[in-house]
Amino acid sequence: MITSNEETIAAISTPVGEGGISIIRISGTSAIAVAQKLYRGKDLGKVATNTINYGHVVDPESGEQIDEVMVSVMRAPKTYTCEDVVEINCHGGLLVTNQILELVLSNGARLAEPGEFTKRAFLNGRIDLSQSEAVMDLISAKTNDSRRVALNQLGGSLSRLIKQLRQEILNVLAKVEVNIDYPEYDDAEVMTTKLMKEHATSLRQKLVDLLSTATQGKILREGLATAIIGRPNVGKSSLLNALLHEDKAIVTNVAGTTRDVIEEYVNVAGVPLKLIDTAGIRQTDDTVEKIGVERSRQALKSADLVLLLIDGSTSLTAEDRRLIDLTANHPRIVLLNKVDLPAKTTAEQLSSLLGDDRVIPLSVTQNEGITTLAETIKHRFFKEGLNNSQQTVMVTNARQTALLKQAKKALDDVLTGIANGMPVDLVQIDLKRCWDLLGEITGDSYQDELLDQLFSQFCLGK
Structure with missing residues (x-):
């Protein structure tokens, strides 16, 4: 439930330890008064804003x-929450x-809920929901x-596009x-079916372009x-360690060492990779290894990318x-490992077998081929590189993607209605639905339950 902004909230805003x-951090109408009760130093009620003041915290009792x-x-x-804020360092x-x-x-004060400081920044109009x-x-x-993409969105890049x-x-x-209510006005631009179709087609393409960034985001x-x-024993754990630049996984020449994911x-x-080092997939009678092999198969099903290692x-x-x-x-990307050793399987043989898949030769132990793999x-x-990511407007989460897909569907319904000869005043209902759905991305329209669910994912103190 959304709490009242009349309450003063507090939380530890640095990592515990x-x-x-x-x-x-303290935020609310009584933030300064609460801090003054336990602070010994200057009168906080009289100090200038945006100042830091030396003193002591004393138990008032x-x-x-x-x-x-x-x-x-x-x-x-002019604060993060648009309320009085005190931070005790x-x-x-x-x-x-x-x-x-x-x-x-x-x-x-009362203990802040997860994300409540940011929720107040949103409710007080300092930032919108996408920010x-x-x-x-x-x-x-x-x-x-x-980081650049997040900072770009925090600066309002996505918000500005959605508002546009x-x-x-x-x-x-x-x-x-205008044309429905005042058809006698000849100087009003006539919203013909053709013109509405042009607008809907243009808007739809812009949504398609924005949705195309969802995967990268x-x-x-x-x-x-x-x-x-x-x-x-083809070098999976060695590859994990090479990419991490540390010995995270146990590496031996004994088959079946990795039992878990x-x-x-x-x-x-x-590119941030969530690397999953799996147990070697093979037929085995070992009960524990069987569990690891099954988990490997499940990891394979959910993977966005597979690095297949061949010895x-x-x-x-x-x-x-x-x-x-x-x-x-x-x-997938197929990797031919251990090329520093005498070859019994070549990249050419493997490429011929695989067809279109490119084979990258590498030697994990000699750190050869790792750069090629990364590129x-x-x-x-x-494909267009990451250098312009800070200028790119990207869709970065599932909620935004789902709403954009629904908005695109609404425009598809507009175009379908036009194709079927529906009157313009009925077609506009779907156009209005698109407008509402886009508003949910920035929070111009929202439900309390959405805010509670969204901000509950934030860390405490932010």
């Missing part, structure tokens, strides 16, 4: 000094941070390019209404689920051929 400093602090005072409306550590938070909560989502994207960004599209629709709807936001597949994020040429130092086995068939209908992944999913 030991560190140089911790920050307790016992008089015990808790910590030496710096207190920032930021007055409404104390020494990092679980004990002192929690003691100060408890004092804040016992002196007039709110960009805040979390920025916090969870895994590469520089995902909605204004175009509004102009069309206004012309329809999802990758930058969530990472590319990448399954490393191969029979046992290991997941790690890694930045590969600017070039051995002849192709029946298991290799089964894996080639098993991954045939998945987006291949980048080119496959970002």
